[in-house]
Amino acid sequence: MSASDLRNLSVGLLALSHGIGVGLMGFGVFFLLFGILLYFDRVLLAFGNILFISGLPFIIGLRNTFQFVRQRQKLRGSSFFLGGIVLVLLRWPAIGMLCESYGLYLLLRSSLPLVSEFIANIPVLGLIFKLPVLSTMSRRFSEGTSKV
DSSP states (O other): OOHHHHHHHHHHHHHHHHHHHHHHHHHHHHHHHHHHHTTSOHHHHHHHHHHHHHHHHHHHOHHHHHHHHTOGGGHHHHHHHHHHHHHHHTTOHHHHHHHHHHHHHHHHGGGHHHHHHHHHTSHHHHHHHTSHHHHHHHHHHHHHHTTO
């Protein structure tokens, strides 16, 4: 096998790994939303959490996942998120989802301005996102996270 064949094989495996990760995370989000719609069904929420958590290392890698979660400034968000998962598994789904949501907000708040700019440029969602209430919330998020 030549070096170019090995390079092509590794690129193909990386793309396959990313596809698996996106699929796992997509199904995880689906089961989470479906579990919330069915009045916090704990089985669906737990299954969605497991799929979502297992998909993340496939996308960004196992080492990068651990480095992201164990950063000093993200330790509080990680503990809230994982504590919420534990609460869902211990049959406290509503409180667990609140903890997970707060933890996810703490983990991803530094990237919220980027996400809000991206959503504002999507044709249909951009019109909704430019409503006065949502635009002021977006401005407040970007002002609050620029200090971090």
